[in-house]
Amino acid sequence: MDMGALEGKVALVAGATRGAGRAMAVELGRAGAVVYATGRTTREHRSEVGRPETIEETAELITAAGGTGIAVPTDHLEPEQVRALVERVERDHGRLDVLVNDVWGGDHLLQFDTKVWEADLAAGLRMLRLSIDAHAITSHFALPLLIRRPGGLVVEITDGTEEFNRGTYRDNLFYDLAKIAPTRMAFGLAKELQECGGTAVSLTPGFLRSEAMLEHFGVTEETWRDAVAGSPHFAVAESPVYIGRALAALAADPDRARWNGRSLSSGELARVYGFTDADGSRPDAMGYFRDVVFGGKDAPVEDYR
Numbered sequence: 001m002d003m004g005a006l007e008g009k010v011a012l013v014a015g016a017t018r019g020a021g022r023a024m025a026v027e028l029g030r031a032g033a034v035v036y037a038t039g040r041t042t043r044e045h046r047s048e049v050g051r052p053e054t055i056e057e058t059a060e061l062i063t064a065a066g067g068t069g070i071a072v073p074t075d076h077l078e079p080e081q082v083r084a085l086v087e088r089v090e091r092d093h094g095r096l097d098v099l100v101n102d103v104w105g106g107d108h109l110l111q112f113d114t115k116v117w118e119a120d121l122a123a124g125l126r127m128l129r130l131s132i133d134a135h136a137i138t139s140h141f142a143l144p145l146l147i148r149r150p151g152g153l154v155v156e157i158t159d160g161t162e163e164f165n166r167g168t169y170r171d172n173l174f175y176d177l178a179k180i181a182p183t184r185m186a187f188g189l190a191k192e193l194q195e196c197g198g199t200a201v202s203l204t205p206g207f208l209r210s211e212a213m214l215e216h217f218g219v220t221e222e223t224w225r226d227a228v229a230g231s232p233h234f235a236v237a238e239s240p241v242y243i244g245r246a247l248a249a250l251a252a253d254p255d256r257a258r259w260n261g262r263s264l265s266s267g268e269l270a271r272v273y274g275f276t277d278a279d280g281s282r283p284d285a286m287g288y289f290r291d292v293v294f295g296g297k298d299a300p301v302e303d304y305r
Helices: 019-030 055-064 079-093 121-146 162-167 173-194 211-217 232-236 240-252 266-273 285-293
Strands: 010-014 034-039 068-073 098-101 153-157 199-204 263-265
Touching (some): 010 019, 010 121, 019 034, 019 055, 019 068, 019 098, 019 153, 034 055, 034 079, 055 068, 068 079, 079 121, 121 153, 121 173, 153 173, 153 240, 162 173, 162 285, 173 199, 199 240, 199 266, 232 285, 240 263, 240 266, 263 266, 266 285
Parallel strands (some): 010 034, 010 098, 034 068, 153 199, 199 263
């Protein structure tokens, strides 16, 4: 992709502190965009998630990649904070071309293999607020700026494609709802944006080697394959760069409206746009789980890399 393909464009990545959000913000910057990176963890304050990554670091990485990174501390569950954020984007640039709803921060609330009547209700409802309310609040305030020009793009980030989530229960009602809701939100936004010349999609990584996941397996990005012996499915994992490149390719596609309302994955877009992961591979975790893990197909993991 042309390194200046998004020159002059303005993007907002809501939830850009770490993982997929950070990588997407950086790759938009690498393509030349001005990127507002938001989140709750700064160098002065750590959010309830408890991890050390900060939005200032993300902004610095965006700028180092060739874009313009702007860190804005924002709690996307607070409407007035989101209103102020969008007003700043409007004041500074008068436009918004790409909105990425990546707010999550609910991993510490997970209650797998717990029935709804046994679950911590407050934790479950908090997950839903982070994955639904925060996204809806952000779209409410940001879309009036985005639709001023035709061609705006909204991307709802989730875990799993519509097909994957439709056929797979995520072992906890709250988490299941949290991960399928953004897909439906993208479908609805696609209907609402169509008359304005906008496009909305949902996008998922595959088996993501986020900072937290690497720590869980006791490996680093350089040594991640050491974890495959204990967790064979990890062989199809992808770095956050992969979904970052997927988003950048989608944002730079002048014909991106063909995807309107669709549920997409990093592996699917890699086949269409021709990009690879940072190591030159082209993993398709969604295909692997569909065919091998849940479909019973006898195929080596290498077929999905």
